[in-house]
Amino acid sequence: MANKTVKVSKTTRRLVVHENIAAYLFMLPFLVFFVMFVLYPMFMCVYTSFFDANMGVADDVFIGFDNYKELFNDPIFWKGLWNTLIIVLVSVPVTCVFSLWVASAITKMPVAATSAFRCIFYLPVVTGSVAVTVVWKWMFSKFNGIINAMGTSMGLLDKNIDWLGDERFALACIILILLTTSVGQPIVLYVSALDNVDKSLVEAAEVDGATPKQAFWKIKWPQMMPTTLYILVITTINSFQCFALIQLLTSGGPNNSTMTIMYYIYYNAFKLYRYGYGNAMGVILALIIALLSAVQFKVGQEK
Amino acid sequence: MKKLIAMLLALVMVLGLCACTVTNNSTPATDAPVVDAPADDATEAPAAPAATTEITLWTYPIGGWGNQETVDALMADFEAATGIKVTVEYLDYTNGDDKVNTAIEGGSAPDLIMEGPERLVANWGAKGLMVDLSDLIDDTDVAEINPAALNACYGEGGAVYEYPLVMTAHCMAINKTVFEAADALQYLNEETHTWNSVEDFWKAVDAVYAYTGSQVGSVFCGGQGGDQGTRAIVNNLNGGTFTNAEHTEYTWDSAENVAALQALVDCEGIEFDAGIVGGDEIAYFYQGQLNMAFCWNIAQQLNPNTADTGAGLTVSGDEILFMAFPSDATPQLCGGIWGFGIFDNGDEAKIEAAKTFIKYMCDSEATADAVKAANYFAVRDTAEGADLSGIWADNEIMNEYNKLMPMLGDYYQVTTGWAEARTAWWNMLQAVGSGEDVATAVATWAATANGQ
Numbered sequence: 001m002a003n004k005t006v007k008v009s010k011t012t013r014r015l016v017v018h019e020n021i022a023a024y025l026f027m028l029p030f031l032v033f034f035v036m037f038v039l040y041p042m043f044m045c046v047y048t049s050f051f052d053a054n055m056g057v058a059d060d061v062f063i064g065f066d067n068y069k070e071l072f073n074d075p076i077f078w079k080g081l082w083n084t085l086i087i088v089l090v091s092v093p094v095t096c097v098f099s100l101w102v103a104s105a106i107t108k109m110p111v112a113a114t115s116a117f118r119c120i121f122y123l124p125v126v127t128g129s130v131a132v133t134v135v136w137k138w139m140f141s142k143f144n145g146i147i148n149a150m151g152t153s154m155g156l157l158d159k160n161i162d163w164l165g166d167e168r169f170a171l172a173c174i175i176l177i178l179l180t181t182s183v184g185q186p187i188v189l190y191v192s193a194l195d196n197v198d199k200s201l202v203e204a205a206e207v208d209g210a211t212p213k214q215a216f217w218k219i220k221w222p223q224m225m226p227t228t229l230y231i232l233v234i235t236t237i238n239s240f241q242c243f244a245l246i247q248l249l250t251s252g253g254p255n256n257s258t259m260t261i262m263y264y265i266y267y268n269a270f271k272l273y274r275y276g277y278g279n280a281m282g283v284i285l286a287l288i289i290a291l292l293s294a295v296q297f298k299v300g301q302e303k
Numbered sequence: 304m305k306k307l308i309a310m311l312l313a314l315v316m317v318l319g320l321c322a323c324t325v326t327n328n329s330t331p332a333t334d335a336p337v338v339d340a341p342a343d344d345a346t347e348a349p350a351a352p353a354a355t356t357e358i359t360l361w362t363y364p365i366g367g368w369g370n371q372e373t374v375d376a377l378m379a380d381f382e383a384a385t386g387i388k389v390t391v392e393y394l395d396y397t398n399g400d401d402k403v404n405t406a407i408e409g410g411s412a413p414d415l416i417m418e419g420p421e422r423l424v425a426n427w428g429a430k431g432l433m434v435d436l437s438d439l440i441d442d443t444d445v446a447e448i449n450p451a452a453l454n455a456c457y458g459e460g461g462a463v464y465e466y467p468l469v470m471t472a473h474c475m476a477i478n479k480t481v482f483e484a485a486d487a488l489q490y491l492n493e494e495t496h497t498w499n500s501v502e503d504f505w506k507a508v509d510a511v512y513a514y515t516g517s518q519v520g521s522v523f524c525g526g527q528g529g530d531q532g533t534r535a536i537v538n539n540l541n542g543g544t545f546t547n548a549e550h551t552e553y554t555w556d557s558a559e560n561v562a563a564l565q566a567l568v569d570c571e572g573i574e575f576d577a578g579i580v581g582g583d584e585i586a587y588f589y590q591g592q593l594n595m596a597f598c599w600n601i602a603q604q605l606n607p608n609t610a611d612t613g614a615g616l617t618v619s620g621d622e623i624l625f626m627a628f629p630s631d632a633t634p635q636l637c638g639g640i641w642g643f644g645i646f647d648n649g650d651e652a653k654i655e656a657a658k659t660f661i662k663y664m665c666d667s668e669a670t671a672d673a674v675k676a677a678n679y680f681a682v683r684d685t686a687e688g689a690d691l692s693g694i695w696a697d698n699e700i701m702n703e704y705n706k707l708m709p710m711l712g713d714y715y716q717v718t719t720g721w722a723e724a725r726t727a728w729w730n731m732l733q734a735v736g737s738g739e740d741v742a743t744a745v746a747t748w749a750a751t752a753n754g755q
Binding site for chain 2: 054140141142143144162163164165166167170250251253254255256267270271272273
């Protein structure tokens with residue numbers, strides 16, 4: 001009896017080992033890509049930020065924290081950081097509130113209408129960012145843009161405005177475009193979250209005399225918190241990483257009024273070939289995003 | 304235990320991949336078939352068919368050299384003549400630099416690249432990434448090649464990092480039909496494509512502005528695209544320069560340039576537009592939104608616009624007249640000089656094959672076809688006895704445009720810190736355009752360009 005027990009145990013252990021090996025083998029392709037394209041570049045980013053790394057045959061020179069010291073004294077970096085924060089502070093709340101409002105409105109509609117609106121709001125997400133940007137560029141054009149045409153024809157504008165070339169308006173235009181491309185996914189997520197709210201709890205609350213507002217804030221909202229937290233985090237990260245719009249529309253101008261950290265990283269690394277300096281900025285940006293995400297998670301979990 | 308196994312597996316895979324990389328890198332260069340023709344022989348004539356060698360060429364869209372059909376025909380002829388197979392990749396000016404730089408960092412730069420001295424000489428050449436092509440240039444070549452074009456191909460220490468093939472002069476253009484209607488053609492010489500004087504240029508702008516009531520020209524400064532046009536208009540108006548003659552310092556903070564910028568700011572018909580770049584300006588000019596374009600060259604003059612109204616016409620059929628920039632002296636036009644450079648990939652066989660390619664395209668009987676493919680002008684009059692001066696004899700527009708070529712000015716794009724200086728330039732224009740004091744903005748950004 002004792003021998004039999006030992007035999008079973010060995011077989012089980014062998015099976016477990018085999019299963020583990022198989023599992024690791026299945027994970028291997030992802031692991032390889034993760035190491036090659038995530039961990040290794042992350043390590044190199046931090047490592048290179050301590051070097052005067054430029055493209056060329058000469059070896060990179062170790063300069064310690066000099067890149068970090070330089071960037072903290074770089075007014076364009078601070079301008080980029082400030083602009084990035086403005087984008088985040090405006091676009092994240094607006095995206096969340098607008099998405100929630102749209103999702104709440106369309107979930108009350110018939111199924112076909114809900115699907116149709118979901119598709120409409122999701123279209124900018126699946127449309128290529130270059131195509132979207134080109135259309136917006138035309139709309140904002142000083143010479144033949146539809147916004148100027150409408151403004152002047154309705155008497156709102158005396159003369160055509162160079163929306164993307166005027167530092168008073170350029171950042172606002174960028175944020176507006178960013179919003180149109182950012183709300184699609186949160187709307188879809190909120191619609192799903194609202195669908196998944198336990199209807200029996202809502203009905204029970206209504207039977208107990210809760211108003212629709214009370215039912216929303218006391219019953220639905222707490223159940224949607226994980227979705228809200230996810231939306232907050234991805235919208236924050238996307239806003240921090242706003243690059244394509246800047247690259248295609250303003251190149252950070254005019255007068256750095258639309259400069260963001262992401263674009264400044266690209267500019268230093270790929271236009272000036274200052275890889276070390278660009279990577280130092282990348283490290284700072286990653287730390288800021290990590291810090292904000294941690295705060296969002298903490299606050300979200302507490303709620 | 305699980306963590307240990309996971310770590311081991313990851314380590315094995317990474318080491319395995321490293322091993323693969325090492326194996327690839329350590330492949331002896333001698334594995335590649337050696338081209339028979341040595342460099343010295345290559346300078347005489349295209350090499351005879353040799354063992355098949357494969358080289359790669361990356362080309363920016365330099366006229367027809369960005370067109371696969373055109374380039375395929377050239378490559379087929381080259382392979383038939385030399386036995387060397389060329390694989391071509393096409394770059395664009397938006398992402399081309401990123402692609403090349405990524406390839407350089409990854410150790411997979413192409414063997415050959417086609418572009419101008421600002422990249423081949425001032426950038427990659429200065430960084431020691433290019434092969435010195437001095438052995439391809441003999442006294443005959445020096446005598447035959449346009450001196451300004453050849454000078455631009457020399458890097459520090461006399462090394463040649465570009466073998467030039469074609470050149471053009473960047474100019475400006477006006478809507479001749481509108482100028483005629485505004486009675487502004489009296490201020491210019493249609494025959495020579497020059498302005499009577501700088502004063503007459505301002506009179507012409509005023510006349511067209513008064514006639515149309517809308518913006519005539521744009522100092523575009525949304526980015527660096529087409530910025531040679533804004534540099535040229537500013538430099539020519541008062542005889543200023545962008546750099547010193549030695550190409551060691553940016554001189555656009557001179558009194559001449561400040562005065563020119565102030566005059567542009569004060570001109571009602573011209574506005575500073577931070578929302579557009581050179582390509583946009585060309586589009587607006589084609590569409591008739593602007594009646595003057597500062598970003599122009601023969602490629603724009605020849606290319607039918609999107610409405611396909613024909614060469615030298617706007618979308619509404621107005622006639623386009625290309626012009627030199629306004630100057631009271633001889634206009635100094637920015638040049639475009641394009642040719643080939645070789646990346647030093649450490650493979651002598653491929654370097655020799657690439658040199659054979661260069662001599663075939665740039666200095667042989669095949670050069671006429673290579674030049675015509677680019678739709679620009681040859682940098683030399685003859686190539687191995689073949690006369691290149693008349694290759695555009697059958698093209699009226701090219702012949703007419705040839706009048707601008709003697710106005711080709713200093714090729715200053717090889718000055719150290721070019722990338723920073725270009726950015727500083729359009730940032731300066733943006734500052735000026737947004738109302739900042741011209742002298743202050745110019746001084747600030749010129750200092751940035753000079754690394755101060």
